[in-house]
Amino acid sequence: MSDNKQISFMRSLCMGEIEEELIIPFPQLNENELGTVKDILPTIDNWLKDRGPDFRKWDRQAELPPEFIEEMKQMGLFGVIIPEEHGGLGLGATAYSRVLQQVARHDGSVAITAGAHSSIGMRGLLLFGTPEQKNKYMPKLASGEMIAAFCLTEPGAGSDAASIKTKAVREGKEWVLNGEKLWITNGGIAQFFTVFARTEKEEGGQMTAFIVTRDMPGVSVGPHEDKMGLRASSTTTVFFENVRLSDEHILGEPGKGFKVAMKVLNSGRTGLGGGCVGAMKHVITEATKQAKERTQFGKPIAEYGLVKQKIGHMIVECYASEAAVNMVAGLVDQGYEDYAVEAAISKVFATECLWRTADEGLQIAGGNGYMCEFPYERIVRDCRVNRIFEGTNDILRLFIALTAMNDVGKQLKEISKSLDGIFDDPIKGFGVLSDYARRRLSAATGVANEKGTFTKIHPALKDYSTVFEEGVRDLSAAADRILRKHGKNIIGKQFATKRLADIMIDLFVLACTLSRVNSSVAAKGIANCTKEIEILTVFSGQVRRRTKGNFGKIDNNDDELIKSLADHAYEIEGYGWDTI
Numbered sequence: 001m002s003d004n005k006q007i008s009f010m011r012s013l014c015m016g017e018i019e020e021e022l023i024i025p026f027p028q029l030n031e032n033e034l035g036t037v038k039d040i041l042p043t044i045d046n047w048l049k050d051r052g053p054d055f056r057k058w059d060r061q062a063e064l065p066p067e068f069i070e071e072m073k074q075m076g077l078f079g080v081i082i083p084e085e086h087g088g089l090g091l092g093a094t095a096y097s098r099v100l101q102q103v104a105r106h107d108g109s110v111a112i113t114a115g116a117h118s119s120i121g122m123r124g125l126l127l128f129g130t131p132e133q134k135n136k137y138m139p140k141l142a143s144g145e146m147i148a149a150f151c152l153t154e155p156g157a158g159s160d161a162a163s164i165k166t167k168a169v170r171e172g173k174e175w176v177l178n179g180e181k182l183w184i185t186n187g188g189i190a191q192f193f194t195v196f197a198r199t200e201k202e203e204g205g206q207m208t209a210f211i212v213t214r215d216m217p218g219v220s221v222g223p224h225e226d227k228m229g230l231r232a233s234s235t236t237t238v239f240f241e242n243v244r245l246s247d248e249h250i251l252g253e254p255g256k257g258f259k260v261a262m263k264v265l266n267s268g269r270t271g272l273g274g275g276c277v278g279a280m281k282h283v284i285t286e287a288t289k290q291a292k293e294r295t296q297f298g299k300p301i302a303e304y305g306l307v308k309q310k311i312g313h314m315i316v317e318c319y320a321s322e323a324a325v326n327m328v329a330g331l332v333d334q335g336y337e338d339y340a341v342e343a344a345i346s347k348v349f350a351t352e353c354l355w356r357t358a359d360e361g362l363q364i365a366g367g368n369g370y371m372c373e374f375p376y377e378r379i380v381r382d383c384r385v386n387r388i389f390e391g392t393n394d395i396l397r398l399f400i401a402l403t404a405m406n407d408v409g410k411q412l413k414e415i416s417k418s419l420d421g422i423f424d425d426p427i428k429g430f431g432v433l434s435d436y437a438r439r440r441l442s443a444a445t446g447v448a449n450e451k452g453t454f455t456k457i458h459p460a461l462k463d464y465s466t467v468f469e470e471g472v473r474d475l476s477a478a479a480d481r482i483l484r485k486h487g488k489n490i491i492g493k494q495f496a497t498k499r500l501a502d503i504m505i506d507l508f509v510l511a512c513t514l515s516r517v518n519s520s521v522a523a524k525g526i527a528n529c530t531k532e533i534e535i536l537t538v539f540s541g542q543v544r545r546r547t548k549g550n551f552g553k554i555d556n557n558d559d560e561l562i563k564s565l566a567d568h569a570y571e572i573e574g575y576g577w578d579t580i
């Protein structure tokens with residue numbers, strides 16, 4: 001573990017340095033939490049295992065019945081991350097993510113109801129609340145007497161969260177809050193809202209986070225949204241009309257609400273990641289049973305290569321996603337502060353792996369997969385939104401790569417002047433990137449050491465660490481080349497930016513997977529890790545091929561042609577060719 005809690009594995013990597021002490025050994029739950037989690041998991045399974053028909057019914061009805069929400073409260077699902085002194089379980093990020101994973105193995109709507117409460121709804125209070133605020137609300141949030149919701153999105157402000165219009169205006173000692181928040185998870189059942197509002201100037205003004213409760217005059221909610229998936233979870237508009245607040249309702253510092261929002265979203269990502277891993281495990285269980293039971297052409301379909309190919313890929317993606325999600329949770333639990341890039345990567349990777357797994361699971365089930373009687377179609381519907389909410393994967397990719405280029409750009413003396421200021425607000429949704437390169441240099445002690453290679457990887461895993469190390473060398477060279485090529489126009493070069501992000505995603509997940517297998521080998525011996533090494537072999541091969549393709553496309557691509565086709569489609573508003 002590094003003493004410098006400001007350090008980021010990925011941001012260092014972009015400068016060619018492998019900070020292996022951040023990721024090796026693979027993080028483990030401490031004994032205390034491990035015991036608690038081991039008690040909770042079977043309790044969740046026993047509670048939910050026979051509820052399949054209910055979940056299907058509630059999906060159709062588009063509502064979790066109040067009696068079931070009562071059961072969730074009794075199970076303590078709303079108090080998982082709340083400190084024990086306030087009546088919760090006080091679990092850290094890793095344990096919380098694991099608990100949510102277990103819930104998501106049974107149903108997405110239940111997982112998102114619990115997850116939106118802890119991951120984003122009340123997390124601002126946990127991270128930024130004063131002792132008085134915590135004493136007042138935490139016990140009720142732990143018991144579920146108050147369910148929490150996170151209110152950032154508005155009709156005109158989605159990805160561009162900084163452009164919200166909801167406003168809180170000073171009137172004497174009070175604040176008067178007016179505005180409308182869209183698609184708020186738990187909106188219809190929440191009593192506690194973390195609300196982001198513009199304060200001070202109307203245009204370009206700062207943002208402040210407020211605690212608002214359902215019982216305040218002027219708070220109301222719209223009808224339950226009719227959604228594609230997660231249908232039983234509550235999603236509503238929340239309205240604030242002349243809601244009167246005092247300074248005691250401010251969360252964090254006035255004017256620093258954007259920081260609160262981003263910190264909440266970053267630190268909550270391991271909840272969503274855990275949910276994705278749980279849903280993948282569910283699909284794998286169902287799909288393997290289905291493949292063994294279904295016979296076609298005289299054999300169980302499980303025996304056919306194309307079915308095995310799907311299952312094998314699901315296993316690799318589930319293992320790699322779990323490695324990335326647990327790694328980020330481990331960084332959070334160890335007190336590292338700069339994990340935004342790693343958290344964004346784990347969200348993008350896990351949500352996309354779940355999407356492919358759900359789709360392939362449905363394919364293995366064939367026509368049954370399309371029938372509502374089976375769980376596959378619901379899982380496909382439920383998991384689609386994961387790539388949209390808590391930051392779309394497209395915006396997160398921009399954030400991941402622009403952070404790297406910001407850091408690399410600072411080091412390129414000859415062009416750093418011309419880049420001055422361009423990353424200050426690359427995508428408003430993620431705010432100003434900190435000057436990592438300078439911060440890191442000033443934090444470094446002693447003589448600069450060679451950090452381009454791993455030293456803590458078992459010799460039997462050398463081939464895989466070499467794939468990673470070569471990728472790292474190419475990564476910093478690629479970031480450098482892209483910046484030199486595009487200079488200050490880089491902000492508009494999203495094709496190139498996405499490629500860099502995809503390389504970074506692959507490399508981080510490979511590092512996590514390598515670390516996970518490395519720790520397994522250390523604990524169990526190489527002979528007992530053959531399957532995990534097979535996973536690593538497949539995944540590192542995929543990463544090598546994908547990154548090679550992405551590096552190759554930096555200079556040789558059809559980006560301009562693709563843009564030209566899109567421009568043509570915009571012009572005629574559709575597809576321009578017909579065979580008749």
Ligand SMILES: Cc1cc2nc3c(=O)[nH]c(=O)nc-3n(C[C@H](O)[C@H](O)[C@H](O)COP(=O)(O)OP(=O)(O)OC[C@H]3O[C@@H](n4cnc5c(N)ncnc54)[C@H](O)[C@@H]3O)c2cc1C
Nearest residue numbers: 150151152153158159183184185388389390391392394395
């Ligand atoms: C079921 C559900 C639950 C939700 N729960 C909550 C909640 O609890 N609290 C909350 O505050 N919000 C919530 N949201 C809102 C969610 O966070 C937003 O939908 C999300 O941030 C995206 O915003 P948008 O839908 O307005 O899409 P837009 O921002 O309009 O984006 C549309 C498309 O354009 C792309 N795009 C946008 N800008 C750029 C750019 N600069 N470059 C390239 N591509 C770009 C996006 O990636 C996306 O593909 C929820 C949404 C859903 C569907």
